[in-house]
Amino acid sequence: MRALKDLLHAKRKEMLQLLEQLVNIDSGSYTKKGIDEIGAILKKKFEDLNFLVTVIKQEKYGDHLVIQHREAMSPHILIVGHMDTVFSEGTAKKRPFKMVGPRAYGPGVIDMKGSLVELLYAIFCMKLTGQTGYKHIQIILNSDEEIGSPSSAALISEKAKDKKFALVLEPARADGSLVTARRGCGQFKVEVVGKSAHSGVEPEKGQSAIEELAHKILALHRLTDHQLGIGVNVGIIEGGVAVNTVAPHASALIDVRISKRNQAQFVFKQMKDICAQTFVAGTKTSLSGKMDRPPMEKTEKTTVLLEIIREAGEELGITITDTETGGGSDASFPSELGIATIDGLGPIGGHAHSEDEYLEIESLLERTLLLAILLEKLSRMN
Structure with a gap:
């Protein structure tokens, strides 16, 4: 735990630099060029960590990425995130990334480019501190979540069907709550x-x-x-x-x-x-x-997974709460298959999809650490 914390804090500046780079690339759901640019950046970084990255080519939308470690065998944890935003081309130039006090601002900073940074560095820090839980995960980064995942819903369902846990990296609520039910x-x-x-x-x-x-x-x-x-x-x-x-x-x-x-x-x-x-x-x-x-319903399996996350939170001195929301996300697809699914595992922020969208900077480190600890715990529960 101490080694993870120290490493993360040492990488704080680097994490924020990557976040700035991603936020300053327009990646609206119909801006294929920008989404694919983000995909190329992440592909290189995951490959540097010895992960195999499969690019699922798309004509109309950005390409999707399926990622897992080269030594992974039948990974039982699915992680889902998206690279697209709701913003039109040119928004990043008008409102580039900035930090004001404890918050970072910019198009897509919380929904969900902060989560992409969180995921990468959770795995990076696990690897450098000798943990191996990252060998039990499979990652899908899709390009069309904000418009209902028309080209990726089937991909998510296909990859989810043999998994035990599904973790979705939509941002946490403004009070830090995770999401256990969606309409x-x-x-x-x-x-x-x-x-x-x-x-x-x-x-x-x-x-x-x-x-x-x-x-x-x-x-x-x-x-x-x-x-x-x-x-x-x-x-x-x-x-x-x-x-x-x-x-x-x-x-x-x-x-x-x-x-x-x-x-x-x-x-x-x-x-x-x-x-x-x-x-x-x-x-x-x-x-x-x-x-x-479909709706994401809170099930007994979800409740068990939530308790595991709460245990991880207690190790960090964080009280984990959960809530339900009317908004939709890709969490619905694994949930529909009966997979234990938790959403809202990204950083804390608010005002998503607006000019005032923000991310709480310290939560980026906190949630990265939480995700790393959680993955290690879940990797032992196959």
Whole structure:
């Protein structure tokens, strides 16, 4: 423990320099060049630690990385992180990395470039202090988490299916809590076709798609049940062609959140029933979309894993707490397979996805040490 702490503190400046380098590279989910640049930096650093890095090529998105030690045999610990951010190209130039007092700022600094630094240096310090737990892990660094992992979800599920533990490096909450439950999420689109007509001359000949959609929006919102953890939110609406024309078309984008797996079928059926109803005669409605991520439910296996993390925290003098959140992450995929999964193992920070995004600098060292100790513990539990 002492050797790990001393080594980490000696590497503090180096860790922050790497964090600055990564933050100052634009890597929005659709900025393939930037994501691949980050991937190349990390690939070289992991290879220097004698890890084998497999690049999973992508055309539309950045390439994914699958990483494990060259001496690893049937690793039973999966670590998942992502290299993409929500920010558009040019953001890093406008708001480059900076440190002010105890905090670091910049696009993606907490979600999740700080976690990438944490992971690398946890393994680096384990290796230099004679520990071997890193030989029991497999790492996936994907490029499209912020947009629902369309090209990496199957990869994560495939690699997770033979694992005992899954550790996901999304940032810890602002109070330091880990995440043991997340709501599942999906996006849907309702499209209504009506018939146009001049609203002053012959409105009776029209069939308003906007009016039809308005009825449906009210019905869709009534599906929300906060006690059950179900949320249905119409976030974007479009429609019509002119203010003096009965709208011939209208559409709505809907965000759906669920807390239990069995809620997905129920909510989808209710949405279909609403869309099958006709409030304005002659209009036609279609529903498309899907659930992107299943919910991450807190299970007995998760609780056991949480206790192991708490033990690791106690060794460091850290009280580990946990919470649930409505946001989605890649933790849902191993969790769905029944794997013991804990999220929020990254550094502490806040205001993710905004201009004020920050990372608590000392937490970068603290959580790196916590991850190193945890990996060593879990490596003995195959």
